[in-house]
Amino acid sequence: MSEKSRMKKVSVFRKEHFNAAHRLHNPDLSDTENVKIFGKCNNANYHGHNYDLTVKLMGEVDATTGYVYDMKLLSDIIKENILDRFDHKNLNLDVKEFESLNPTAENIAITIYEILKSKIEPRYEIKIFLYETERNFVEYPAD
Secondary structure (H helix, E strand, C coil), X not given: CCCCCCCCEEEEEEEEEEEEEECCCCCCCCHHHHHHHHHHHHCCCCEEEEEEEEEEEEEECCCXXXXXXXXXXXXXXXXXXXXXXXXXXXXXXXXXXXXXXXXCHHHHHHHHHHHHHCCCCCCCEEEEEEECCCCCEEEECCC
């Protein structure tokens, strides 16, 4: 097979930002255990983060468009399904996915992945990078 006929796989990235409040708390644990595990993040009155979200989409370059994926379409999907649902929300109280799921950065990233995976054709691989702070971030799925 010639190099020209072989499809080339490329990764494209879209970076977004949202602000949200949450409380890390496990109702199956005592208040003392929750404070010991989650510290300040267990504040009963919640606390907030300025999240940075990067969505990595991997696929083959389309011969007609030269795109892996239309980035405007990807931006619209993220806005409608993630930003409109999560931005300036209390994740514990306002987002149904976290009614019974502790909104840790890990669980938020998995939730974002599952939402986007259901909206984007299966031929694309998706990876989520979620920065909770400048120094703390998660990747899902992990390599």
